[in-house]
Amino acid sequence: MIKGPKDILILILALGALAVSIVFLPWSELGFTGNFPDWLSAVTNYFGVNKIFAELGTNKDLISLVKSSDAQHNLGDYAYSLFLFGVITASAIAIVLVGKEDNAEKTVLEVKK
Amino acid sequence: MAQSKPVITLVCERAADLNSLLDSKGNLAEMPDVHVVKFPCSGMIQPLMIEAALKAGAGGVIVCGCQIGDCYYREGNKMIRDRLLGERPPGLKKATDRRRIMALWLSRMQKQRFIAESKEFIYRVQALDIQEGISAGNKASANPAPTVAAKPAVTAPTAAPVVDSSSTSTPTAATTSAPAAAKPTIRPPTTATTPATEKSSSTPEAESDKTSST
Amino acid sequence: MTSSVQNESNDNWLKQGYNHFIDIANKITLAIEDGINIAVTSKYNPLYYHGALPQFYLWVLFLSGLLLFAYYVPTIDNAYLSNRLINAWTSVQYITNSIPFGGVIRGIHRYAGDAMVLFIFLHAIRVWFTDRYRQYRWIQWVSGVVLLLMVLFIGQTGYYLVWDERSLLLTRMTVSALEALPIIGAPLKAWFLNGDTITNLTLSNFLFIHIGLSFALLFVLWLHYVRMTRPVITPPPAVNFVLVGILLLAVFLVPITSGKMADLNSQPNTYEVDWFFLFNYWLMSHMSLAVFWVSMTAAAVIATILPWLVKNVSPPVIPAEVVISKCTGCSLCYRDCPYQAIEMVPAPAGSRFKLLATVNIPRCSSCGICVGACAFDAIDLPQLPDANVLSEIKTFAEAK
Numbered sequence: 001m002i003k004g005p006k007d008i009l010i011l012i013l014a015l016g017a018l019a020v021s022i023v024f025l026p027w028s029e030l031g032f033t034g035n036f037p038d039w040l041s042a043v044t045n046y047f048g049v050n051k052i053f054a055e056l057g058t059n060k061d062l063i064s065l066v067k068s069s070d071a072q073h074n075l076g077d078y079a080y081s082l083f084l085f086g087v088i089t090a091s092a093i094a095i096v097l098v099g100k101e102d103n104a105e106k107t108v109l110e111v112k113k
Numbered sequence: 114m115a116q117s118k119p120v121i122t123l124v125c126e127r128a129a130d131l132n133s134l135l136d137s138k139g140n141l142a143e144m145p146d147v148h149v150v151k152f153p154c155s156g157m158i159q160p161l162m163i164e165a166a167l168k169a170g171a172g173g174v175i176v177c178g179c180q181i182g183d184c185y186y187r188e189g190n191k192m193i194r195d196r197l198l199g200e201r202p203p204g205l206k207k208a209t210d211r212r213r214i215m216a217l218w219l220s221r222m223q224k225q226r227f228i229a230e231s232k233e234f235i236y237r238v239q240a241l242d243i244q245e246g247i248s249a250g251n252k253a254s255a256n257p258a259p260t261v262a263a264k265p266a267v268t269a270p271t272a273a274p275v276v277d278s279s280s281t282s283t284p285t286a287a288t289t290s291a292p293a294a295a296k297p298t299i300r301p302p303t304t305a306t307t308p309a310t311e312k313s314s315s316t317p318e319a320e321s322d323k324t325s326s327t
Numbered sequence: 328m329t330s331s332v333q334n335e336s337n338d339n340w341l342k343q344g345y346n347h348f349i350d351i352a353n354k355i356t357l358a359i360e361d362g363i364n365i366a367v368t369s370k371y372n373p374l375y376y377h378g379a380l381p382q383f384y385l386w387v388l389f390l391s392g393l394l395l396f397a398y399y400v401p402t403i404d405n406a407y408l409s410n411r412l413i414n415a416w417t418s419v420q421y422i423t424n425s426i427p428f429g430g431v432i433r434g435i436h437r438y439a440g441d442a443m444v445l446f447i448f449l450h451a452i453r454v455w456f457t458d459r460y461r462q463y464r465w466i467q468w469v470s471g472v473v474l475l476l477m478v479l480f481i482g483q484t485g486y487y488l489v490w491d492e493r494s495l496l497l498t499r500m501t502v503s504a505l506e507a508l509p510i511i512g513a514p515l516k517a518w519f520l521n522g523d524t525i526t527n528l529t530l531s532n533f534l535f536i537h538i539g540l541s542f543a544l545l546f547v548l549w550l551h552y553v554r555m556t557r558p559v560i561t562p563p564p565a566v567n568f569v570l571v572g573i574l575l576l577a578v579f580l581v582p583i584t585s586g587k588m589a590d591l592n593s594q595p596n597t598y599e600v601d602w603f604f605l606f607n608y609w610l611m612s613h614m615s616l617a618v619f620w621v622s623m624t625a626a627a628v629i630a631t632i633l634p635w636l637v638k639n640v641s642p643p644v645i646p647a648e649v650v651i652s653k654c655t656g657c658s659l660c661y662r663d664c665p666y667q668a669i670e671m672v673p674a675p676a677g678s679r680f681k682l683l684a685t686v687n688i689p690r691c692s693s694c695g696i697c698v699g700a701c702a703f704d705a706i707d708l709p710q711l712p713d714a715n716v717l718s719e720i721k722t723f724a725e726a727k
Contacts, residue, residue, distance in 0.1 A: 107197060108215055
């Protein structure tokens, strides 16, 4: 399945998108503070991503951004949809950059042996 | 080279708009060696037409359709592209010199791109002609027997414009001469190449039978 | 005599104006497409998948609608069943505020509907400007107009289902508009309300219309696709991602909320207009009902018959012809024809072959793709026989 550097790049980008979308879920659902229940802190510690949440929990610009939605309830859901928007748009751009063919307007035939 | 071989352009009339570039005979005013044949859709172009052009002595063939994804008739340009690439029947015959074929997928406004690409293509084809003129000479002297039997025209290697039927033989000539000197002595006697040259001189029905089966 | 001459000159003036307009519109469309091609290449140009864009949103709507349907309660009140009021409005509130991601799903459902209408218009405008809707394509155009009207109506019923004050007002406006129709007005009103007045049954009828018509869309879509070989109904993943991203951003920026719960005793008279679905209610409140119905009907009729109104602009299609003596029945042209205009029929008795290609004339676009598919010179365009092409090629190639 993996044939060249392009495929490896695709795999890295896909895993990155997946990681970002999973990481932001607890953060947005639990009120953007990074204060997690013990089990989740243990998990984030285990993966070494707890620092990200600590940083996110104190970043005022980011918090004011995700709170700028007019939603009355479940603000975390809406904040998470904003992050998914970011991830999915970045993925789309990545796919286009990886997949676009520079010679889409020209076909030169390969010489057959 | 004083006189270059003609180049045939098979173009979809909805693709790059060449009307303003043509003279009264349907040749490009800027490059009178390029003749333009218009089709309602690039999907109408038969691989047979390309082969016929090369066989009749054209130096190269340019196929021009609309941008891939934007065919007025939905999928004509994809069809001819896949046919050229051998992914959809009927395809080109094996013996066809694929270096002399170029396909462009240009929208109506991209005539400048067309001119630029076709100029480059003509240079490429002319380089091929020169290379083949030399290699045909080498070949004729190195191993004259099989080639002479198949095509008498090759015996006059210096007169480049005369080589009429040699365009069908070019793949063998080119691939054999340049990279490996050992190959020419091995290839011509094998049965793989000789039927192809026989086929090209037989009836069109037999040719098409062959193309559809491959 | 004089009147016919006058007609003709009128016709010419109109025709010229129309052609001029389409010419400019076509050039602008091409320029936009060229710009997008430079940025993302033709492979990811969304305008080359313009028909697949609303189709993608339809799947999004089906999926998000299914999730909403799981919790929706189509009643006005069920006071007899429960002490707490549970009705359409409260169930929508429950979905929006209590279910995890319920509000986001609701927002996606709403904005996917808006986006679908937007992209249907984009699709229609592109096929109009690039002249890809007439002649052998009339069935796609007419079914497309029907699909658009259905989508608009389905979207409106979606606005009734929320059952806030706007829903009540829209329902009442619809009833008064239907009542204004002669003869069919009264039965239509009874059908719409599922009775004479707004009751619990009314909302279950709205829900039925909303979901039932949505599935009926699939049938009309079949008509929309039936004459096209290999219809392009799926955009590439990158485009899909962007389409979903647009929805998610809209959900975040403008979360969907309901107004106050509808009260049958109140008389709400102002509401927020959703320009994608509710523009006709805006029109309705700015003109008399008679004018409204006449103009809406006229617009629908003109949209439907547009392919025939501009009939004279381009030359007629001259269908391809099969050379029976050469056809081997190999089916290549049948497989490649983009409009399913070629049918393989049993070959006449005495033939060496089993099948014979025939051209279904009304479907033929005269594109010549079948000529390109034929390795036996067995199919030809009468206006451009491939023998002529070959001789033109040979003449030029040998002249040098």
